[in-house]
Amino acid sequence: MTYSILRMIELMNDQFPLLLNAVLERMPVIIAGEDIELxxxxxxxxxxxxxxxxxxxxxxxxxxxxxxLAVWEEEKHNYEVNRTVVCGLSGNLRLALDRISRFTGWVLAVPLGSTVLGVEVTERTLDDVVTHILRNSGNCGILRISSPSSISFSLVRHTDSTLNVENRIVSKILVRKKQSLERIRRLLTKSLRGMNVSEHIINAVLKLDDESEKLTQDVFEEEINNYVHAARRAVTLLSRIRLARELGASTTLTERNLYEAIGWDGGDLADLIRFIRAEWQEDFSDCIKMGTLSGLGAWVDSMWGT
Structure with a gap:
């Protein structure tokens, strides 16, 4: 694939965290442009x-x-089943619109100016796709491709997400990538010191474009997995707290206590709850009251053996 994580971050700048949030929260994302292959x-x-x-x-x-729908139903009843993301390519756009009414977690290609199964895809078609999707989705995003080096992303409707988690992930990626590349370059420069080689060869050795993209991909996946695993621990904890509340417990667990218990130190609590709802189809908003979580307080530590 042409577009690595690093390439998308560089092209989209401040819009990338919004795109990442849309994907994590399983909003439908439409990819619209005139170059069907792109x-x-x-x-x-x-x-x-x-x-x-x-x-x-x-x-x-x-x-x-x-x-x-059968896949999503299995997700709903089994936390251990892999969550899904759906890819809808250009050639199947008409079939998707004819057969699908719920586009949760879809990334859907809309090739403007092309003819797909006898249907010419125009801006009007794009509007119709958005309308079709929003019948059963609270929001959707549109990524527009003007050229290979010009892409933009926006949501059809406003989001309440703070994007703190997504911005933090991007910041960590860029910092860790820079630090790793600097260490590699220092080692390479040291190994070349004193050797009678041309400047051209030195520059070629120190050019780390491929390594930069691989490092970015590795760090990105690590940070995403850290967030997903922390959220998964939160699901376990909040499920027990909900059960305890049903049994009559009335003490409270603060946001700080929750983050300490699951080993996570960033982001807004409401963002975490929305991600859990999207990922595991569990709504723990009933456990939130006045900035705290209704639950068992100090009992939490015992769940993790501390």
């Missing part, structure tokens, strides 16, 4: 933003809504 390329690239999920390709892995 549209499909970026559509597949976007699915790598959630590498912890299992990618399904419409018309290759499933062809009907009942099949994908």
């Amino acid at each position: 549209v499909d390329d970026i559509t597949e690239s976007i699915t790598t933003l959630c590498s912890h999920r299992h990618k399904l390709v419409f018309w290759r892995d499933f062809t009907s809504e009942s099949e994908i």
Whole structure:
């Protein structure tokens, strides 16, 4: 694929955290542009933003809504099942619109100016796609491709997310990538010291573009997995707290206590709750009251053996 994580961050700048948030919260994301190959390329690239999920390709892995609904139903009843992200490529746009009404977790290609199964795809088609998606989705994002080096992203509706987690992930990626590359360059420069080699060869040895992209991908996946695992621990904890409340417990667990218990130190609590709702189809908003979580307080530590 042409678009690595690093490439997308560089092209999108401040819009990348918003795109990442949309993907993590399983909002439908539309990829619209006039170059059909580029549209499909970026559509597949976007699915790598959630590498912890299992990618399904419409018309290759499933062809009907009942099949994908069965997958989501299994997710709902089994925390251990891999969550899914769905890739809908340009050639199957008409089939997707005819057969699917719920686009949760989809990344859908809309090749403007192309003809797909006898239907010419225009800006009006894009509007119709958005309307179709919003019938069963609270929001969706549109990534527009003007050229290979010009892409922009926006949401159809406002989001309440603070984007703290996503901005933090991007910041960590860039800092850790820079630190790693600097260490590698220092070692390479030291190994070349005193050798009678041309400046051209030295520059070639110190050029680390491929390594930069690989480092970014590795760090990105590590940071995403850290967040997912912390959220998974929160699901375990909040499930027990909900059960305890049903048994009559009335003490409270603060946001700080929760983050300490799950080993996470950033982001807004409401953002975490939304991510859990999207990822595990569990709504713990009933456990939140006045900035605290209704639960068992000090009992939390015993759950983790501390």
